Amino acid sequence: MTPSHIHVPTDCRTVTEILSRVGDKWSVQVVVQLGGEPKRFNELRRDVGGISQRMLTLTLRGLERDGLVTRKIYPTIPPRVEYRLTELGCSLLNTVRALGSWAIENRDHILEARRRFDEATGHGPGADGA
Amino acid sequence: MTPSHIHVPTDCRTVTEILSRVGDKWSVQVVVQLGGEPKRFNELRRDVGGISQRMLTLTLRGLERDGLVTRKIYPTIPPRVEYRLTELGCSLLNTVRALGSWAIENRDHILEARRRFDEATGHGPGADGA
DNA sequence: CCGCATCCATTTTGATACTG
């Protein structure tokens, strides 16, 4: 054991991969919305706001795949599907909230930095991914 | 910006926007690499590994714009440019590390959930497009 | 050594329409 190969750090790759879920446009918002009560598809769609049906489906699938969310189907008419955070999902919610707090606390700081930067360069917002 | 006709939760929008910096493919890695010592461009490039010059430039610019990183130029020959985390950058590093810990702790859990999900659906990895 | 610009491929997202 202990493959001393200097190969790629397995952990880093995985971490990055998992982080990318947090980084995508909607996952975090969905998780947060699911934080209190379980919700139904269109309920979630309303609450998140601005998300397309397609993206909500995709996001939910991804979350479900990672074991962060469970899907419960009630065979009623009309169909009712409820999404709920798993324990794992809840633990992520906590961590994500920390990040959210950081973002809120430093929002002004960052916005100010951006404004100054943009002003100094003359360019409009043309920076990286954000 | 700031569409005044809809009272979108200002915080959420901003938080999401800031989170997207954390979510992109490289920012986190660069921040982590800059965590200990300030580094030079190509030094950083080597340490991150797999990042293209373009992406490193873009990432660094974005980080600089947000006030997370500072760029210091030494007018020597050949030119020497050093990147260093700001205080704000350091505080982000801490938060990010928490998320990283979460990812590492739950890596197996998630990987297992994925495996099960993929098996159950028969589909290969075709879930959410992160 | 630093890093910008251009071209190109892949990935991601959104609009719309349709099914159970």
Add this chain to the structure above:
DNA sequence: CAGTATCAAAATGGATGCGG
């Protein structure tokens, strides 16, 4: 109501060559 399919647009990432 919940979910899928298709299509086109946009953002993102990478390779390469040029200039300070």
